[in-house]
Amino acid sequence: MEKALGGRKLLEMVSVIRGTLKTASSAPVSIAVTGDSGNGMSSFINALRGIGHEENDSAPTGVVRTTQVPTHYFYPHFPNVVLWDLPGTGAATQSLENYLEEMQFSQYDLFIIIASEQFSMTLVKLAKTIQGLGKRFYIVWTKLDRDLSTSALLEERLLKNIRDNIRETLQKEGVCEPNIFLVSSFDPLLHGFPELRVTLHRDISDIRYHGPLENLSHTYEKAINDEVTTCREKISSKSFDTLGIQNADDLEESLTAYHLLFGVDDESLQQMAQSMGKPTEEYRAIMKSWDLYTVLRGDWPLSFMNCNTVSCLYSILSYIPLLGDFIFNSLRKWKHRRLLEIVSKDTKAILKKILTDSII
Structure with missing residues (x-):
């Protein structure tokens, strides 16, 4: 790019930019799905991938803890994206600190924190840790079908109460409000699932392009500023x-x-x-x-x-x-x-x- 700028050749710069972004478009992205044990992380991953629990490549589900070690699954709707099903907090270790260390949170690009029934302080600490790493994260409230069937509140009021509770709990601990999605893993076409997919696809692209765009921008800014400095000297x-x-x-x-x-x-x-x-x-x-x-x-x-x-x-x-x-x-x-x-x-x-x- 510096050579193209020096030669005043916009056409060559377009070629450099396109080549760089084409490479970036297929860069691998790792998404970690975490949360308290029993919140339905594996069921959520299957629903997000659009496959049933009985299929060969599905994440194992059940009423007992089924995920003991981080397990990866490919996301068929997006190439080179890997979904990591992490053991629920408390399943692999005794403390949250050990859990964070063993799960190696720094290696993931985006996090999906799964919650249901209550938004525990463990999940708040997870969110705070991820925020401290400068990584993106979502809060996904699963099992919404059960909440709707057991609550006496109207659907609109129930959804608002769940969202408000999550926001207030996070705000008390100084966590910036993330994207919050209320879903049912049994109905991946309803509720917040479609919006979640759209947001996820957009953020995957942002993650892939963020670094290359910064590098390209820095390169042309520097090259242009250097040219300006040279021109100013000639003017002087x-x-x-x-x-x-x-x-x-x-x-x-x-x-x-x-x-x-x-x-x-x-x-x-x-x-x-x-x-x-x-x-x-x-x-x-x-x-x-x-x-x-x-x-x-x-x-x-x-x-x-x-x-x-x-x-x-x-x-x-x-x-x-x-x-x-x-x-x-x-x-x-x-x-x-x-x-x-x-x-x-x-x-x-x-x-x-x-x-x-x-x-x-």
Whole structure:
């Protein structure tokens, strides 16, 4: 990417971004399903995977503890995603601290905490630990069918009570409110299951793309900032010809030169938009430096410095020995730095849009 930016080649940058994100799209993601023993973690995993308890690859279920060691299952709706059925708290060890150590929580990308009947302090501590690791987690209340059949409350009131109880319990311990889903493993098409699947698929994509996007963003930000630093040095030394500028007082010529310098000129944008399958106007629309009129309309200090009155003042000052030359050159450098900053910000905005469009 640094090489492509240095060569002012947007097309090559698109290729780098697409290649990186294509690799990221198949990166493995590990999801841990945990909770108190007896809350129905294995049944939930089977329901999420869309398979019955009797199938060969299903997670074993029962009224007694069935999961003694972490067991992995593949998630058929999403490639390279592994669901880990962890032993319930208290099943493998005597203390929560030992449980967290033995289950190696740091190796998982996302957690689903299963609860039913009550939201225990053990689950609160699990949530607090996961939050401390900086990982995403959901609270999934299972066995909703049983709650609905035994409660005298209306369904809407019961669901609200369950949610409020979970929120309040977490808030008391300083845990930020996570996504909460109320489901029945016997009805994976009803209640909160569809919303859970949508959220899960979105977060899996976010987890996969987060690191690569940060790296790509950091790379182009650094490369552009380095180019700006180099340009500012040339402006300070009045080496405008090395920037492709013959008349440094002609802002329109200077703008065209800076567009070419950063690879956001009209021809490059057209080629890049075509490769992305997007109209060029989508990228032009986010540019504040598309033409000189757009620049001056959006930047009042530069517009003021470029008005006729100030231009006349420049001419008068130029006749004052030493002081006039100093002021004249200082204002010229200021205008170029301002123009350079606007074009560099546009370049970053375009690259950010390319990243977003590549994921979509």
